[in-house]
Amino acid sequence: MDNNFLVIENISKSFGDNKVLENINLNISKSEFFGLLGSSGSGKTTLLRILGGFEKPDTGRVILDGTDITNLEPFDRPLNYMFQSYALFPHLNVFNNLAFGIKENFTQKEIEINVRDIAKLLSIEHLLNRRIKQLSGGEQQRVALGRCLIKKPKLLLLDEPLAALDKKLRSKTQLELTTLQKKLKITFVFVTHDQEEAMSLSDRMAIMKNGLILECSSPEEIYENPKSLYTANFIGIANIIEIYKKDENFYSDDLGINFKLNKELKNTKTNILLRPEKIKIQSINDLKTSAFNSFSGEILEKSYLGSFTRYEIKINNMIISVLDQNFNSNSNYNFPKGEKVICSWESESIKVLED
Amino acid sequence: MKNKLFEKYFVFSPYFWLVIFFFIPLAIIFKISISVSEWGMPPYQDIFLFDNGFKINTTFENYVYIFSDYYYIGSFINSLILALISTIFCLLIGFPLAFYIATSNIRLRNILLVLVVIPFWSSFLLRVYAWKIILQNNGILNVILLNLGITSEPLQLLYNQYAVIMGIVYTYLPLMILPLYGYLNKFDLNLIEASKDLGLNRFKTFFKVILPLSVPGIVAGSLLVFIPVVGEFIIPEMLGGSDRLYYGKILWEEFFVNRNWPGASALAFSGIIILVLPIVIFQILYSRWSQKNEI
Numbered sequence: 001m002d003n004n005f006l007v008i009e010n011i012s013k014s015f016g017d018n019k020v021l022e023n024i025n026l027n028i029s030k031s032e033f034f035g036l037l038g039s040s041g042s043g044k045t046t047l048l049r050i051l052g053g054f055e056k057p058d059t060g061r062v063i064l065d066g067t068d069i070t071n072l073e074p075f076d077r078p079l080n081y082m083f084q085s086y087a088l089f090p091h092l093n094v095f096n097n098l099a100f101g102i103k104e105n106f107t108q109k110e111i112e113i114n115v116r117d118i119a120k121l122l123s124i125e126h127l128l129n130r131r132i133k134q135l136s137g138g139e140q141q142r143v144a145l146g147r148c149l150i151k152k153p154k155l156l157l158l159d160e161p162l163a164a165l166d167k168k169l170r171s172k173t174q175l176e177l178t179t180l181q182k183k184l185k186i187t188f189v190f191v192t193h194d195q196e197e198a199m200s201l202s203d204r205m206a207i208m209k210n211g212l213i214l215e216c217s218s219p220e221e222i223y224e225n226p227k228s229l230y231t232a233n234f235i236g237i238a239n240i241i242e243i244y245k246k247d248e249n250f251y252s253d254d255l256g257i258n259f260k261l262n263k264e265l266k267n268t269k270t271n272i273l274l275r276p277e278k279i280k281i282q283s284i285n286d287l288k289t290s291a292f293n294s295f296s297g298e299i300l301e302k303s304y305l306g307s308f309t310r311y312e313i314k315i316n317n318m319i320i321s322v323l324d325q326n327f328n329s330n331s332n333y334n335f336p337k338g339e340k341v342i343c344s345w346e347s348e349s350i351k352v353l354e355d
Numbered sequence: 356m357k358n359k360l361f362e363k364y365f366v367f368s369p370y371f372w373l374v375i376f377f378f379i380p381l382a383i384i385f386k387i388s389i390s391v392s393e394w395g396m397p398p399y400q401d402i403f404l405f406d407n408g409f410k411i412n413t414t415f416e417n418y419v420y421i422f423s424d425y426y427y428i429g430s431f432i433n434s435l436i437l438a439l440i441s442t443i444f445c446l447l448i449g450f451p452l453a454f455y456i457a458t459s460n461i462r463l464r465n466i467l468l469v470l471v472v473i474p475f476w477s478s479f480l481l482r483v484y485a486w487k488i489i490l491q492n493n494g495i496l497n498v499i500l501l502n503l504g505i506t507s508e509p510l511q512l513l514y515n516q517y518a519v520i521m522g523i524v525y526t527y528l529p530l531m532i533l534p535l536y537g538y539l540n541k542f543d544l545n546l547i548e549a550s551k552d553l554g555l556n557r558f559k560t561f562f563k564v565i566l567p568l569s570v571p572g573i574v575a576g577s578l579l580v581f582i583p584v585v586g587e588f589i590i591p592e593m594l595g596g597s598d599r600l601y602y603g604k605i606l607w608e609e610f611f612v613n614r615n616w617p618g619a620s621a622l623a624f625s626g627i628i629i630l631v632l633p634i635v636i637f638q639i640l641y642s643r644w645s646q647k648n649e650i
Contacts, residue, residue, distance in 0.1 A: 054548050074551040081552045087545035091567045100563075101553030151553065 004063075005030040005187060006051075006155060011060035013046055013211075020046045022211045024060070028204075031185040033178065037198040038208030039234075044191045047208075048157050051189065052081040065154055079155035080148035084163060086140050088132045094119075094143055095128040101151045118150045121180075138169050149184065158190035162197055174200050195235050199223065207231050223275075227354045232273045239276060239320050240353070244269040254318040257295045260347055271353045276321040278349035281311065284340045294344035299337050309334055313343060381627065388620035389413040399617045417621035427605060427622060431629070434602035437516070437591075438584040441523040442531075445580045446573065448524065449531035453572075454565070456532070457539035468536070471529050479526065483593050486522050487513060490594070514596030522590040527583070531576040538572025574641060578634065585630055602626060 006028040013021040021043045028034045036044040049055045051062060053074035061070045069077050080101075088097050098115045106114065119125045122142045127135065135143065141164070148156055161177065162170045178201055181188050192198050198205050199219040206216040207230070215222055215231050226232040232240060243250040243259055245268040250259040259272065284296060297315035311322045322343060326334075335341055390399035391414050404410040421427040456467045474482060489495050490512040497509040512518060546568070550560040588603030595601070606626075610619035 052548075052552060073556070074548065075554050075556050077552075081548070083545045083549060085543065085545055087543060087549035089546060089549075089564060089568075100550070101555075104554065104559075147549075147553065 003027055003029040005032075005065055006189070007061075007063040008047075008051075009061045009063065011047065011050060011057045011062070013043075013050065013055065013057050020211050021050075021057070024211075024213060026206060026213065026216065028187060028189060030065075030187055031181075033181050033188045033201055033203045034190070035198040035202035035205035036189065036191045036208055037193070037195060037205050037234075039193055041210075042208040043211040044193075044208045045159060048081075048159055048189065048191045051155070052079070052157050053077050054081075078153060079157060080151055080153040081157045082144050082148050082159065082161060084160040086144035086164070088140060088143055088147070090132050092132075093128070094124065094130050094132070094135070097132065097143055098128075098146050098150055100147060114150055118146045121149070122146045137164050137166070138173065141165060141173065145180075149186070153186060155187045155189065158188060160192055161190055163192070163194070170197070177201060199235070207234060225351055226273065229271055229353050232351075232353055237276050237321050237323070239274040239279075241272050241274060241318070242269070243272055252318075254316055255295055255320075256316040259350065260293055261350060261352065265352065273351040273353055274320075274345060274349060276310070276323040277308075277325070279320070279322045279343050279345050281313075281322050281324050281335065282342050282344070283335070284342055293347060293350075294342060296340060296342045299335050299339045299341060302335070302337055304334070311335065311341075313341065315343075381624070384620045384624050387616055388417055388624045389415065390417075390617045392417070392615060392617045397616060398614050417617045418625065420618055421622050421625065426600075430600040430605040431602045431626060433599050434585045434587075437519065437523070437587075437599075437601060438581045441520055441527065441584050442577050442581045444520065444524045445528055445531040446577060449528055449535055449576060450569070450573070453532045453535035453539050456536050457542060458544060471532050471536075474526075474529065480589065482526065483522055483590055486518070486525065487593060490518055513594060516595065516599045518594040518596075519591050519599075519601075522594045523584055523587060526590065527580045530579045530583075534575040534579060535569070535572040538575070539569060542568065571645060582630065582634070586626065 004027055006026075008024055008026040008028075011021055011024040012019075024043075024047060036047060038044040046055060050057050053069070053072060053076075057070065061068055063069070064077075064079065069079075074081070089100065092100065095115055098118060099111045102111055102114055115128070116125070119128055122145060124139065124142050124146065127139055127143070132140065132143070141161070145161075162173055165173060174197065177188075190201065192201075202219055204216065204218050205222065207214045207222065209230055214228050215226065222231060223235050226235065229240065232238045241252050241255060241259075243252045245251075245265070246258075250261055250265075251257070252259065261272075295315050297313040297320065299311050300314045300319060301312035303310045306326075308323045308325055311324060313320045313322055320343065386402060387399055390402055391412060392399050400412055402411060402413050404412045452471075456464055456471070459467065487494075491497070492509040492511070492513075494512075496512060497506075500506045500510065501508075542565075546564055547560055550564045551557070555563060586603050586606075587601070588607055591599075591601045591604055592607075595604075602622075606619055606622055609615050609622060613619075
């Protein structure tokens with residue numbers, strides 16, 4: 001696979017004194033679904049707008065399929081941009097919105113065929129004569145997508161593609177979007193602040209913070225083996241425990257227990273990550289607490305989430321989150337509030353954070 | 356309860372205003388326009404006579420008189436052309452300005468808006484008079500041109516139709532900019548970016564996206580300039596020459612110089628009908644069109 005399809009090289013951008021992007025480097029492969037995830041102000045949208053040609057970077061280059069497009073105007077770039085607000089033209093109906101970008105180079109007949117094809121692909125054939133105001137949010141999203149895809153772009157940029165949809169529609173559209181992308185094999189780069197959305201859509205994703213890319217990897221890798229404290233906290237629920245070297249082992253003051261790591265550490269003091277679903281929870285009667293990788297605590301809070309139950313367990317000075325899968329419908333399986341329990345985990349589940 | 360009553364009638368106050376200051380004067384003008392003129396004060400006869408029984412004393416002579424003389428029709432046409440040209444210039448200058456103001460950041464926007472409105476704070480007459488000083492033969496503009504050697508003798512800039520157009524465009528420009536700004540202010544700038552992203556350059560984006568979506572603002576601004584310019588009297592009087600006669604001036608002369616009140620009223624009433632009727636029809640058609648197109 002050509003992993004230099006889209007090359008982002010040393011991109012920096014400031015607005016006045018405000019440094020929005022600092023030396024961004026990314027390589028994105030052909031047909032990849034790539035996510036840029038960050039909270040607001042992380043610079044993710046600015047990066048997407050630079051790719052779209054709406055902002056000029058202060059330094060650096062953008063190379064798409066071997067061509068330097070850094071200084072090209074948006075209308076000269078072989079890519080399309082789907083706006084968060086969709087930016088559909090209110091004075092045109094759905095048909096003319098879809099046909100907007102191909103009217104110049106196609107005959108009336110070709111336009112007709114192309115619009116019908118794309119409408120069929122997105123199941124919006126019945127909407128072609130509607131006005132934009134008559135469409136629901138989901139329908140507008142499809143028209144916006146169709147308006148871009150009809151141009152057969154090499155690269156499609158999506159700014160918060162699902163943010164304007166309600167929750168139920170969002171998960172349905174997520175699935176449709178991935179299916180569509182795999183079918184068309186167009187490279188998608190999208191921006192989101194929603195970590196769930198980023199995880200479910202992306203082949204690979206980059207975590208952005210204050211104009212920097214902290215990590216760039218597959219969602220699995222980022223969730224399971226985050227490098228930084230920020231990423232660990234940002235993606236999913238994280239129990240972050242500060243440990244330091246004590247004799248042969250590592251010790252946490254907060255939990256008051258020893259940790260056994262299957263990895264040598266450079267620092268004498270570090271943070272470790274323990275994901276809540278990696279922790280096994282058992283009744284205190286079933287098991288004796290051992291010296292390593294387990295602790296006993298008291299259930300402080302409990303929330304039943306259907307497939308899971310989330311417990312907040314207090315041990316010493318710290319509260320640890322645990323997600324316990326509800327294997328059977330026997331309610332006895334759940335621990336009541338105030339119950340003393342034993343939590344344990346595999347040594348491999350402990351991830352050492354670099355900073 | 357008393358307040359309720361007040362509120363109820365307060366809502367209708369614009370209509371009272373319209374009746375008192377538009378329809379009643381219009382009716383009076385119409386009444387005078389169908390009166391028989393005579394020497395005296397007022398210089399027309401009553402339309403209802405009671406001396407030898409009741410008699411209605413009206414005539415359409417005044418209308419026949421003004422419509423059979425090209426002097427009147429011609430001046431009205433001159434005024435329509437003047438209004439059209441001025442509106443086009445106001446639009447050409449006003450649109451880019453309004454667009455720039457609407458798309459600039461909030462601080463700059465407020466400063467620019469104040470600059471647009473500032474001329475209203477000084478007297479209209481003074482402002483037009485200032486142009487007279489600038490444009491006259493030994494005025495600032497001619498002095499500059501002479502000193503720069505662009506011209507060897509003073510140019511006749513004043514007292515012609517070009518000076519009139521310039522004066523009108525200068526005076527009426529804010530009336531074009533403000534409604535256009537009000538409309539463009541709501542313009543979603545993403546639409547321009549979307550158009551460019553879909554392959555249309557700046558020029559095509561203007562004609563395919565910006566212009567069609569600005570139609571309501573353009574219509575409002577153009578009407579606000581066009582209608583009063585047709586009857587404009589002061590600017591042609593102060594800056595214009597004898598090369599072209601305009602409706603406003605003819606009306607004034609007919610009334611105050613010739614003391615032909617019925618004739619002047621017929622002229623005024625015809626003017627209003629000729630101007631208002633097409634605009635009312637246009638507004639009805641336009642509102643139907645814009646409803647259909649949801650702009």
